[in-house]
Amino acid sequence: MTFSANFSLVLPEIVLAIAALVLLVAGAFRGKVGAIFTLAAVASLVAAAATAVLGPHGHAFGGVYAADAAATYAKVAIYLSSAIAVVLGDRWLAQRGDQKFEYAVLVVLAALGMGVTASAGDLISLYVGVELQSLALYVLAAMRRDDAKSSEAGLKYFVLGALSSGLLLYGSSLIYGFTGSTHFSQIALAAAHGGSHGVGLLFGLVFLICGLAFKVSAAPFHMWTPDVYEGAPTPVVGFFAAAPKLAAMMMFARVLGDAFPGSVDQWRQILVIAALLSVFVGAFAGLAQTNLKRLWAYSSIANVGYALLGVAAGGEVGLHSMLVFMVLYMVDVTGFFACLQALNRDGRPMETIEDMAGLIKERPGIALAMTAFSLSALGLPPFSGFWSKYYVFKAALGTGDVMLQWAAVLGLVGSVVAAFYYLRLIKSMWFDAPAGSVDAPSPSARAVGYAAAFFSFPIVLVALVWLDPAAKAAAAAFGHA
Amino acid sequence: MPLQAIAFYLLAFVTIAAGLLVVSARNPVHSVLFLITAFFSAAGLFVLLGAEFLAMLLIVVYVGAVAVLFLFVVMMLDVDFAELRQGFAQYLPIGGLVGGILTLEMVFVAATVATNGAASKNPLPNASPGGVPNTEAIGRVLYTDYVFFFQLAGLVLLVAMIGAIVLTLRHKPGVKRQDIGKQVARTPKTGMELVQIKPGEGISE
Numbered sequence: 001m002t003f004s005a006n007f008s009l010v011l012p013e014i015v016l017a018i019a020a021l022v023l024l025v026a027g028a029f030r031g032k033v034g035a036i037f038t039l040a041a042v043a044s045l046v047a048a049a050a051t052a053v054l055g056p057h058g059h060a061f062g063g064v065y066a067a068d069a070a071a072t073y074a075k076v077a078i079y080l081s082s083a084i085a086v087v088l089g090d091r092w093l094a095q096r097g098d099q100k101f102e103y104a105v106l107v108v109l110a111a112l113g114m115g116v117t118a119s120a121g122d123l124i125s126l127y128v129g130v131e132l133q134s135l136a137l138y139v140l141a142a143m144r145r146d147d148a149k150s151s152e153a154g155l156k157y158f159v160l161g162a163l164s165s166g167l168l169l170y171g172s173s174l175i176y177g178f179t180g181s182t183h184f185s186q187i188a189l190a191a192a193h194g195g196s197h198g199v200g201l202l203f204g205l206v207f208l209i210c211g212l213a214f215k216v217s218a219a220p221f222h223m224w225t226p227d228v229y230e231g232a233p234t235p236v237v238g239f240f241a242a243a244p245k246l247a248a249m250m251m252f253a254r255v256l257g258d259a260f261p262g263s264v265d266q267w268r269q270i271l272v273i274a275a276l277l278s279v280f281v282g283a284f285a286g287l288a289q290t291n292l293k294r295l296w297a298y299s300s301i302a303n304v305g306y307a308l309l310g311v312a313a314g315g316e317v318g319l320h321s322m323l324v325f326m327v328l329y330m331v332d333v334t335g336f337f338a339c340l341q342a343l344n345r346d347g348r349p350m351e352t353i354e355d356m357a358g359l360i361k362e363r364p365g366i367a368l369a370m371t372a373f374s375l376s377a378l379g380l381p382p383f384s385g386f387w388s389k390y391y392v393f394k395a396a397l398g399t400g401d402v403m404l405q406w407a408a409v410l411g412l413v414g415s416v417v418a419a420f421y422y423l424r425l426i427k428s429m430w431f432d433a434p435a436g437s438v439d440a441p442s443p444s445a446r447a448v449g450y451a452a453a454f455f456s457f458p459i460v461l462v463a464l465v466w467l468d469p470a471a472k473a474a475a476a477a478f479g480h481a
Numbered sequence: 482m483p484l485q486a487i488a489f490y491l492l493a494f495v496t497i498a499a500g501l502l503v504v505s506a507r508n509p510v511h512s513v514l515f516l517i518t519a520f521f522s523a524a525g526l527f528v529l530l531g532a533e534f535l536a537m538l539l540i541v542v543y544v545g546a547v548a549v550l551f552l553f554v555v556m557m558l559d560v561d562f563a564e565l566r567q568g569f570a571q572y573l574p575i576g577g578l579v580g581g582i583l584t585l586e587m588v589f590v591a592a593t594v595a596t597n598g599a600a601s602k603n604p605l606p607n608a609s610p611g612g613v614p615n616t617e618a619i620g621r622v623l624y625t626d627y628v629f630f631f632q633l634a635g636l637v638l639l640v641a642m643i644g645a646i647v648l649t650l651r652h653k654p655g656v657k658r659q660d661i662g663k664q665v666a667r668t669p670k671t672g673m674e675l676v677q678i679k680p681g682e683g684i685s686e
Contacts, residue, residue: 003625010629017636024643061629102647109640116633128633132640139644154648 001060009060009067012048012075016112019044020105027101038090041104042083045111049079052115063183064122066258066477070323071119073474074250077327078118078243082111084334084448085239091444092235092341098144107239110136114247120254123172123182130168130215130251134161137244141232153231160224164214171207174200175259184259188479192262202266208255209270216248218308219277222301226289229297234349235445237293238337241300242330249304249326252311253319257478264314271312272407278305279414286421290352292340295421296333299377302418303329306392309411313395313404320475321395324467328388328460335452336373339366342441342449350438353425358434366441367429369453374422376456379415384460389415489529495522509555517548534616 007014023041027033052075057068086104093099113132120126138161142154176182178200179190191201214221229237256267282302289295307329310322343350343359343366350356359367376385396408455463499519506512520543527536613621623631676684 006629017632020636020639024639062626065629100647102643105643106640106647109636109643112636124630125633128630128637132633132637135637135640135644139640139647142648145648 001058005058006060009056009058010065011055012052012079013112013115015044015048015051016079016108016115019048020108020112023101023108024105027105031101033090033094033099033101033104037101038086038104041086041108044108045079045083045086048111048115049076052076052079059121063185064120064125065116066119066121068119068477068480069470070250070253070319070474070477071115073323073470074118074246075115077246077330078114079111081243081246081330081334082107082114082239084338085235085243087444088238088338088341088448089233089235091442092233093143095442096144100143103140103143106136106140110140111243114243117247117254118250120251121184121258123176123184123187126251126254127165127168127172131165133244133247134165134215137161137240140236140239141228143236144233147231149231150233151231153228156224156231157228160214164211164221166211167207167214168211171204171209171211174204174207178204184254187259188261191260202263205260205263205267206270209252209267209274212248212251212255213274216245216252216304216308217301218274218304219281219301220274222278222281225301226285226294226297229293229300230291234293234337234341237296238334238341241296241333241337245300245304245307246326246330249307249311249322252308253322253478256311256314257319261479268312268314268401269403271308272403275305275308275312276407276410276414278302278308279411280305280417283414283417286418289421290354292351292353292356292425295353295425296336299418299422300333302414303377305414306389306411309396309404309407310392312407313392313399316472316475316478317395317398318475319478320471321391323471323474324391324464325388327467327471328384331452331455332373332376332384335369335449335456336377338445338448338452339370339373342366342445344439344441345436347439353428355435356425356428357432359429359438361434362438363441366446366449369449371426371429372453372456374426378419378422382457382461384456387460387464485529489526492522492525492529495519496526510552513548513552513555516551517544520544520548532615534619537616 019041023037023044026040027037030037052067052072055067057072059066086107089103089107090099093103110133113129113134113136116129116132117126118129120129138154138158141157142151144150172182175187179187181187181190210221214224217225229240232240256271260267279302282298282300282305286295286298286302289298303325307322307325310318310325312318313321340351341349343355343363345355356367356370359370372383376383379385379389381387393408393412396404396411399405496519499515499522502515503512503519506515520539524536524539524544527533527539678684
């Protein structure tokens with residue numbers, strides 16, 4: 001493959017890198033963020049998504065970068081979700097007089113990192129992509145540096161993220177040591193031959209999975225999530241809960257589907273345990289929460305558990321269910337945090353369940369949208385959350401593995417427990433007496449919230465018609481590194 | 482060969498002696514200077530092995546950046562090292578235990594590798610495979626096969642730089658900065674003010 005042919009495969013990344021540099025220079029010289037600046041960041045993200053869709057498929061730089069259906073699927077979702085985060089975050093920071101041009105630049109660079117991990121074909125590109133995205137996210141969490149909680153969130157995220165990177169690297173070095181290559185395809189070959197290095201390789205795989213579980217905030221590596229979600233700026237939290245989660249799940253899919261497709265029996269039990277722990281930690285710890293950002297942090301932990309259950313099912317069916325699940329979840333969570341950031345009472349953000357009392361009389365539109373997201377997260381048909389869980393449970397039950405079938409049943413029990421806190425939120429919004437008037441919501445956040453609510457039901461029924469085959473084609477791309 | 486042997490023993494001795502002085506020197510600035518000496522002699526050891534690129538890297542990165550940064554930290558932050566040294570005798574047993582275990586482990590590993598481990602199976606890696614010096618060998622792949630990683634690493638550094646600026650830079654309104662354009666554009670009219678002073682009174686400002 002010629003040098004320039006390699007570059008034509010990484011065109012989405014090149015578009016984002018150039019856009020980030022141009023935005024950085026423009027921001028540094030102009031100092032102010034206008035509508036054009038935000039629009040340019042959004043346009044570059046959309047352009048990157050378009051190049052990902054239209055660009056050629058193949059493996060670049062000797063297989064360290066894979067441009068295939070799976071990468072395209074993930075990149076479109078990640079870039080578009082990042083574009084929404086740019087719009088929402090910019091408005092939110094502007095309202096608080098804390099607008100910085102670096103916000104959009106960092107989101108673009110984080111999206112670049114996430115895209116790299118989504119198409120990683122090598123342990124090095126996986127790690128560099130992880131670092132690129134994580135470093136940008138740490139800064140975004142601490143963006144409001146004069147706010148003690150935001151600084152705390154950034155610091156906690158940074159320290160635990162550095163620890164997880166260490167685990168990831170340790171696992172990678174073990175895998176490299178025992179297989180002699182960092183390429184996923186070479187690792188898959190070495191793992192298939194097994195033999196004497198089986199135990200050492202498994203050791204490396206366990207460390208790698210632990211590091212990835214940190215990034216995706218699966219129990220028992222979830223401790224940082226509630227604190228970071230509570231402290232970080234609300235639109236940033238909406239971003240954290242959507243795009244990086246899909247990117248981290250894509251890393252799971254890349255590592256397990258490309259590098260270790262033959263060792264399903266070995267990694268399945270680890271994933272099932274992590275998935276069930278996540279579901280139950282998310283369900284039971286969420287019961288005690290009154291702050292909605294913390295509550296949704298636990299909800300995201302539980303949802304990651306369901307996605308991991310899909311990955312644990314393994315093969316094309318399992319990855320297919322995970323990809324559908326994550327995209328539907330991303331829409332829900334983006335919509336929920338858009339609504340949350342739109343709600344203020346006397347300039348103070350409404351963040352607790354009590355604050356939501358009587359919202360249906362004050363802001364019926366937003367209350368309806370938030371009800372839809374809660375019912376969707378609960379898994380009530382016909383909302384999108386039901387369909388995402390349906391895919392995962394179908395994949396888990398279809399494997400014929402008894403352990404996985406029991407895990408699916410326990411997962412269902414967990415979602416019934418979690419139903420309590422979603423219903424409590426709905427009850428507070430619909431039946432409690434209002435605590436005072438709500439400020440006028442910002443139009444962009446409200447628009448995103450409404451759009452996501454309409455997607456959750458009824459658009460999801462139409463969207464699934466094309467989402468399903470797209471995810472199926474994406475899942476089929478794994479294992480051909 | 483004797484010249485190389487002399488150089489090796491000299492450099493190894495200086496490295497170890499400087500390392501000991503780093504931890505035993507009373508003045509922290511001296512500690513950092515000994516650390517730089519240790520880096521330099523370690524770089525010399527790399528040269529003896531034929532790994533001149535690593536030697537350059539050690540000097541450029543560790544001496545040029547890291548050690549100088551240490552020096553700045555030591556001199557600018559008023560850390561009371563005498564206080565840090567307190568309780569030396571108290572922590573000696575546990576510290577000694579950990580150090581002893583580490584030493585034993587390293588001896589075991591080195592002995593195993595030397596007798597029947599990797600050393601017997603893999604000969605010493607050639608520093609200049611195919612007659613290409615290792616700096617040139619790295620240069621040949623860094624911008625071709627590994628250009629993707631290289632550029633991504635550059636972006637990671639860019640993010641680190643943006644992050645440091647976003648989180649620490651504050652534009653204080655009262656600070657006077659030099660603006661050459663403004664200085665050149667000054668005319669006597671804007672720079673001077675004629676004031677009528679009444680006898681017995683000062684100027685208001």
